[in-house]
Amino acid sequence: MNSSKYLLGYDVGGTKIVASLGTVDGKILGTQRIENKDTYPDVILPMMVETSKKLVNEAGISMQDVRAFGISTPGPADIPNGIMTAPTNQKYWKNVPIRKFLEDNLGIEGFFENDANCGALAEWYYGAGKGCDDFLYLTMSTGIGAGIIAAGKLVRGTGFYGGEAGHFVIEQNGRQCNCGMKGCYEAYCGGRAIAQRIQEELKDQPNHPLIALAGGKLEDIDFVTLEKGVRAGDAYSLAIWDEMSLKNAQAFGAFINIFNPKKLILGTFAWACGDLFMDPIKKYLPQFCWKEMLEQCELVPSALKRDIGAYAGTAAAIYGLREKGEI
Numbered sequence: 001m002n003s004s005k006y007l008l009g010y011d012v013g014g015t016k017i018v019a020s021l022g023t024v025d026g027k028i029l030g031t032q033r034i035e036n037k038d039t040y041p042d043v044i045l046p047m048m049v050e051t052s053k054k055l056v057n058e059a060g061i062s063m064q065d066v067r068a069f070g071i072s073t074p075g076p077a078d079i080p081n082g083i084m085t086a087p088t089n090q091k092y093w094k095n096v097p098i099r100k101f102l103e104d105n106l107g108i109e110g111f112f113e114n115d116a117n118c119g120a121l122a123e124w125y126y127g128a129g130k131g132c133d134d135f136l137y138l139t140m141s142t143g144i145g146a147g148i149i150a151a152g153k154l155v156r157g158t159g160f161y162g163g164e165a166g167h168f169v170i171e172q173n174g175r176q177c178n179c180g181m182k183g184c185y186e187a188y189c190g191g192r193a194i195a196q197r198i199q200e201e202l203k204d205q206p207n208h209p210l211i212a213l214a215g216g217k218l219e220d221i222d223f224v225t226l227e228k229g230v231r232a233g234d235a236y237s238l239a240i241w242d243e244m245s246l247k248n249a250q251a252f253g254a255f256i257n258i259f260n261p262k263k264l265i266l267g268t269f270a271w272a273c274g275d276l277f278m279d280p281i282k283k284y285l286p287q288f289c290w291k292e293m294l295e296q297c298e299l300v301p302s303a304l305k306r307d308i309g310a311y312a313g314t315a316a317a318i319y320g321l322r323e324k325g326e327i
């Protein structure tokens, strides 16, 4: 058995891939970025192999010294078989057997997980979840996904869909969600959904201050524009923010009561907006969960922040090896 401490990791996103070389004890030795917007897999997969060889060479080791690799990808995916079936932001990637390709071309064992699960594993091994065996990591960005660690295990569910926390229905017959259902949590609190909603509601108000904050273009309004509107005291922005905070509290309250976690580790919005994001949620939370469990749960921002991708793949490899009892 290969007992080396080196691991390769890949975070496959819609605009870029971050490849990283790390160690089982939590160090990242190097990262490389591959542009991945509107690409074809038969071009990108060989580039991933070349990039990996470069990372390994630069660290002064050889591929035989690398124990395993891990891949973090957006869904939907065939997790047990390591296949990217139909990633929503990659129109030319269909049924791509990425894990097998890399295993065959690198000659090492690979592991494959969805990106929210990898985010949780990365925070567990390297970030805000260190030493904590009961927590949820929530992506809180364009969309909302969760990686759940319960009693020291990743909760995958029977069909590997566990953690789709952005799509539990929070409002019957509520706002249309991009997933096809109505009233999903993400339809109220995901960055893309909020931007879509604002653009729709302001389309007949060309002089609205939020449009000015987006540089004069309605279609450029995004979550950052909303944050600016809130900080500037714009009444409309404040009302949207308040509704979002209430819905976030409703969702967090459900997670707290269902899992009794020690932590909720919150992604992008929490570390990018700080107290502006956290304080109103904390104000509303007592309405949505029991006091005992609220007292036992700490709300913290991601510690890895924008670098989480560099840790996501190697974290999947560490968890995979641990599950097999190999480390």
Ligand SMILES: [Zn+2]
Pocket: 166, 167, 177, 178, 179, 180, 181, 184, 186, 187
């Ligand atoms: Zn949905």
